[in-house]
Amino acid sequence: GESVGLHLPTLSVQEGDNSIINCAYSNSASDYFIWYKQESGKGPQFIIDIRSNMDKRQGQRVTVLLNKTVKHLSLQIAATQPGDSAVYFCAENNAGNMLTFGGGTRLMVKP
């Protein structure tokens, strides 16, 4: 498949374990944050979002935590599966549909 980043940080986890992917954002005025998953050869796919008036949001097997004090986001994936293997990006919304993306983290799930 096509590589979206040759030198991405990589997180390697065992199938069934929990994964935590971290992201630092830059703009303290950003009020909306999104996590995307990108599989090889595909465009980014929405996973979960959070607004700045929240510090935690849960979805199906995923949880996003927001720490505005240190401008930090994390994505937690419970019971990680091989299908979770992908590159994960955090993004902050600046205006309209203009997103600033983080550099990405490659998640590798070992069976």
Added chain:
Amino acid sequence: KAGVTQTPRYLIKTRGQQVTLSCSPISGHRSVSWYQQTPGQGLQFLFEYFSETQRNKGNFPGRFSGRQFSNSRSEMNVSTLELGDSALYLCASSGVAGASNTGELFFGEGSRLTVL
């Protein structure tokens, strides 16, 4: 419901040429955004069109331009291609004016441009 469709999926050009990429958003979506993805710079915002008007523009030279038609389909053009323009160009559509209103941009699979 069909997703975001980008054409062509792959193309090869030489330096100095120009290229036009096309994006058909999800039916009913009026916002189309374009992003450039490279291994070195990651995902970078190019511009956004909403109801045929460019609403936001990223930090790219004037060689990068775009437009949106009345049916919300969008094209982007890169003139005088440089080697560094080799990238995956992604289009995303949204049903509303701002991401924070809905939570989701829908991305296409991209157009992979190689400049030789």
